[in-house]
Amino acid sequence: MxxxxxxxxxxxxxxxxxxxxxxxxxxxxxxxxxxxxxxxxxxxxxxxxxxxxxxxxxxxxxxxxxxxxxxxxxxxxxxxxxxxxLPTEPSPVKEDLLAKFHVGYHVPIHIIIDEILRRRKIHEEKLKLYYEREREYFPDVAQMSMKAKFRYLNLRRGITHEASWISWFDEALALLGGAAVE
Amino acid sequence: MxxxxxxxxxxxxxxxxxxxxxxxxxxxxxxxxxxxxxxxxxxxxxxxxxxxxxxxxxxxxxxxxxxxxxxxxxxxxxxxxxxxxLPTEPSPVKEDLLAKFHVGYHVPIHIIIDEILRRRKIHEEKLKLYYEREREYFPDVAQMSMKAKFRYLNLRRGITHEASWISWFDEALALLGGAAVE
DNA sequence: GGTGCCATGTAACGAGTTACATGATTGG
DNA sequence: CCAATCATGTAACTCGTTACATGGCACC
The missing domain is CATH 1.10.10.10 (Winged helix-like DNA-binding domain superfamily/Winged helix DNA-binding domain)
Known part of the structure; x- marks a missing residue:
């Protein structure tokens, strides 16, 4: 439901x-x-x-x-x-990429690195889009209606979410010895 | 599949x-x-x-x-x-809490604040658990097998995920004027 | 002439949840 | 005596995806 x-x-x-x-x-x-x-x-x-x-x-x-x-x-x-x-629990996790990492040492490392780079790009583009929206629609954070505050927070959640993925990808690249991100 | x-x-x-x-x-x-x-x-x-x-x-x-x-x-x-x-797309988002925020201004603010505090606690406990596991199982990050690196990265993903929720909850509390977190 | 948008849906299947069912052992 | 853990499953349902189907208009 x-x-x-x-x-x-x-x-x-x-x-x-x-x-x-x-x-x-x-x-x-x-x-x-x-x-x-x-x-x-x-x-x-x-x-x-x-x-x-x-x-x-x-x-x-x-x-x-x-x-x-x-x-x-x-x-x-x-x-x-x-x-x-009513209280709501955190949504259940389903993330293919982490399942792949669970057995990542069974495949050539470049396959993993390539996938990280590809996924990193996707999240980076989304983050950029969110930042643009933030600048455009919420220029004055101090002066917002209640409705605007909630909309702003949802956008901010999108931003923190994507940012956390990107920082994790960078960590993974550093640890697995992937090429530096241009 | x-x-x-x-x-x-x-x-x-x-x-x-x-x-x-x-x-x-x-x-x-x-x-x-x-x-x-x-x-x-x-x-x-x-x-x-x-x-x-x-x-x-x-x-x-x-x-x-x-x-x-x-x-x-x-x-x-x-x-x-x-x-x-095969390439994998980011998993689709389903998060009840954000749906609630979308119409959050239609209900008394204390209901929202209470739910934020409750959820924040859940994520904080999970994060604590993950940090403990990190200390226990991966004390020496410099010396790890390939398998251990991948396991460590999955744990790190859990950590960045929970941390991003917590920082967002704090942002929400600050903006909505919730009580400071003890 | 092809692609993409507007706008509705049906059908079939696989994924995920909830409820029900059984029966032994361990620990408080 | 009750609850939890071990260990298996069936049945009924809703949720979510993929494929199929229709048909007009706008744009290049």
Whole structure:
């Protein structure tokens, strides 16, 4: 029962929108806390509507396919608020790269080093993107609404997360004798 | 196709063992890169045996239930090594707490603060545990076998991960005006 | 003419969780 | 006597991924 919460949080925290819009958001800003494919989102929205947590309205558009806009019902809002008050455990870890490291000494070291360099780049690009967003959207940290503070903190979580990966990659390269990062 | 890899990595990187043993390990050392319940592990082992990736042998014990010890076949080893050479993407993010933050301004602030303090404690305890293990098992970083280096790096990943959470929690407390951490 | 975006979905499968079930031994 | 540990599993369900399907418009 977790993608339900992510969808509710999105519809309440931002605004009513279509499954298509949600799918896009889950690949960008909402991607800080959740990833989901459009198929999963459509299926879940249908279920949630059956349960009365959201309601939909079809909107016709010119020169474009129709949209099905979903909004959260009172029942859905209550459900979300009650959930927030419940304690949450850290999310379970699933990280392929660490499984590879567990047996890394069984393969030629250059395979590992190459993979580290490749992954490091990915995380570095993401970090750069987050820093840009930070400069653009949150220039004045001292003067922020409550809503802005929470959004800022989510972005900051993305930043600390990516930064911790990068510092670990550098540690790994130093220990395994990989080439210096340009 | 991912728990397969985690199980193979465990059996190859440590030693042949039972589903029960695997389940325990997935809650401790292997827990750095994977979490799995015993039900899931038993099911997956059965599937893997059917595919020929592992083979089992029943071992009778005195005063205890029998054990079914699994070991990796040549085919399984090859499958694992080939997988390691493939690139891996960062694991998808799913973090309830950030979904809560997305709509955090809709609930009384003390609920959020309490949850931050509770979660911070959990991560702090884990970090402490990891540091102890670091001191105990890896006292001499300069002199390590290849295998030890990889194990050490996985532990270090746990450490950087937990540390990044804690620094973020402190940031959040400062911004949201929570009580100072004792 | 091809690629990509807009916008919806279905179907099949594999991954992961929760509940249920059994039965012996050890330790407080 | 109760709880925990050892050790196995089945069944039912939801979550998540991959593949398939449709069809129009915009841009190069």
């Amino acid at each position: 977790a993608i339900t919460h992510a969808i509710l949080a999105s519809l309440v925290g931002d605004k009513p929108c279509s499954g298509y819009d949600l799918a896009k958001q889950f690949n960008s800003s909402l991607g800080f806390f959740w990833k989901a494919s459009h198929q999963q989102i459509y299926r879940e929205l249908a279920r949630m509507e059956k349960k009365g947590l959201v309601m939909s309205e079809v909107v016709q558009q010119e020169d474009r396919p129709h949209k099905k806009i979903y909004r959260v019902t009172d029942e859905g809002t209550q459900y979300l608020v009650e959930w927030i008050a | 991912a728990i397969t890899h985690a199980i193979l990595a465990s059996l190859v990187g440590d030693k042949p063992c039972s589903g029960y043993d695997l389940a325990k390990q997935f809650n401790s050392s292997l827990g750095f890169f994977w979490k799995a319940s015993h039900q899931q592990i038993y099911r997956e082992l059965a599937r893997m045996e059917k595919k020929g990736l592992v083979m089992s042998e029943v071992v009778q014990q005195e005063d205890r239930p029998h054990k079914k010890i699994y070991r990796v076949t040549d085919e399984g080893t090859q499958y694992l090594v080939e997988w390691i050479a």
